[in-house]
Amino acid sequence: MNSRDSVKTGMPKLTPPEKPAALNLCLQWRAIPGEEMDQKLDFLEANGFAAVEIPSGQWLFDEGDRLKDAMAGRKLFIATACGPSDFSYVEAEKREAEVAKFLPQLEVLGGLKSVGLIICPARKNPGLPFPELREDFVTNTGKRLAEHAAKHGTRIVLEPLQRAETKFLRQVADGATMARDIGPGCTVMGDFWHMSKEETSFMGAFVSAGKRLSHVHVASLTNRKVPGVDGPADNYVDGFQGLKLIGYRGAVSLEGGFPEGADRTELILNMAKLLREQWATA
Numbered sequence: 001m002n003s004r005d006s007v008k009t010g011m012p013k014l015t016p017p018e019k020p021a022a023l024n025l026c027l028q029w030r031a032i033p034g035e036e037m038d039q040k041l042d043f044l045e046a047n048g049f050a051a052v053e054i055p056s057g058q059w060l061f062d063e064g065d066r067l068k069d070a071m072a073g074r075k076l077f078i079a080t081a082c083g084p085s086d087f088s089y090v091e092a093e094k095r096e097a098e099v100a101k102f103l104p105q106l107e108v109l110g111g112l113k114s115v116g117l118i119i120c121p122a123r124k125n126p127g128l129p130f131p132e133l134r135e136d137f138v139t140n141t142g143k144r145l146a147e148h149a150a151k152h153g154t155r156i157v158l159e160p161l162q163r164a165e166t167k168f169l170r171q172v173a174d175g176a177t178m179a180r181d182i183g184p185g186c187t188v189m190g191d192f193w194h195m196s197k198e199e200t201s202f203m204g205a206f207v208s209a210g211k212r213l214s215h216v217h218v219a220s221l222t223n224r225k226v227p228g229v230d231g232p233a234d235n236y237v238d239g240f241q242g243l244k245l246i247g248y249r250g251a252v253s254l255e256g257g258f259p260e261g262a263d264r265t266e267l268i269l270n271m272a273k274l275l276r277e278q279w280a281t282a
């Protein structure tokens with residue numbers, strides 16, 4: 001429809017993304033069936049997964065070189081590295097230690113061509129008051145990490161949580177605004193589980209993030225387990241519509257548990273089928 005038609009119908013005219021969105025399914029390292037590194041990567045490739053999410057911290061230094069070799073010639077990409085972080089300490093030297101801890105990890109991630117390092121700026125009740133924490137994160141701690149990430153070819157990825165876990169960053173649009181304020185090297189992600197508690201619309205939240213969205217976590221929406229185990233609650237179609245609107249081509253990565261005694265492989269394959277069907281519907 002042309003713009004005159006859109007005025008007539010009262011509906012907005014949307015510009016399709018330059019490249020269409022793609023569903024790139026991903027698993028976190030510990031959830032992938034298999035003991036050895038190659039077994040895990042083989043499982044992902046054999047079952048149509050496109051990406052792998054790895055631990056942050058010491059694991060990167062212990063396993064990074066081996067992973068780089070094991071990834072050679074594969075179709076997989078390394079999505080994010082995930083682990084704890086906190087930049088809300090009252091004491092400046094503790095915030096500084098947190099920055100110092102992550103700088104060398106970003107260098108390893110850059111070498112692995114990883115999408116980036118997931119960062120939660122604050123947990124629980126932050127030590128610093130909100131305005132001070134935001135300012136310090138956007139102009140100092142987060143800014144320096146983002147600049148270092150960009151220099152090494154990767155990014156930091158801000159993760160909004162839910163209010164029980166942090167009161168500081170709960171919504172994707174807020175994270176996207178911080179990413180905009182920080183500038184190059186900073187992006188945001190959306191976790192369907194947290195979003196189900198904090199957002200009014202999965203689609204709206206993803207559209208707010210736009211090109212700054214670099215990663216997505218997914219879980220079942222009643223019990224935070226593998227998608228599919230919570231029946232009709234596990235509906236991601238509205239969110240996937242948002243991802244399609246913004247031309248999202250990053251990973252959609254399982255971050256959730258497994259029912260006790262369950263066949264993990266069977267549930268993972270069931271999840272992949274469910275998410276592919278819902279992506280096609282979206």
Ligand code: MG
Nearest residue numbers: 159191217255
């Ligand atoms: Mg998450």
